[in-house]
Amino acid sequence: MNLKAKKKVIQTIVLSLVINGAIPVVVYNFLVDHYSSFVSLLIATLIPLGDNLFHVVKYRKADAFGLFMLTGFVLSLLAFVLGGNERLILLRESMVTGLLGLIFIASLFFAKPLIYHFAIRFSSNDETEKKGQFEKNWEVPYFRFVLRIMTAIWGIALLGEAIVKVILIYELSISVFLAVSQLIFYGVIGAAILFTIVYRKYAKTRLDLINNQ
Structure with missing residues (x-):
């Protein structure tokens, strides 16, 4: 990643923290x-929802994060209809994050974990070519092990983030929780992304050695 790309990523994260936090x-x-x-x-939580809906409309496609926020909003409305209080509204994000974490973990018991499909989708513009390469690598036991490790780490990270925030919802005031919740979210996601980048680089080197034997 060059300096310009890194600068753009940092700007995006900062802007997202401002809007969502x-x-x-x-x-x-x-x-x-x-x-x-x-x-x-309830009104305050509409702001991050509006930001994500704007991106969905702008790019004319629903991404995972946009669907994440939309699902959270639906849960907020359900909490309102069911007579929930403000802390129940805050719980809806943790409920969605925890559910996503459980989905990651559950996918470990399927033929191919979620990371396999995500990697094909986001690693290359030429999806057909990338899919062919991934299917070839999938025959290598070490490659399957790496993708399952990555899937497990993301599942544990998302589930752990949800558990921590559920605890903090009842330990902190609402104002303080709103201030720190996004820092927790981006901190966990950032750590998971960093692990993925570092581990992917290490695994690729080892996989190349295996394929060249």
């Missing part, structure tokens, strides 16, 4: 003096 906190603290805590929180 800082702005909702400011909006919540402003509205809570005029409306109930429940209504204020």
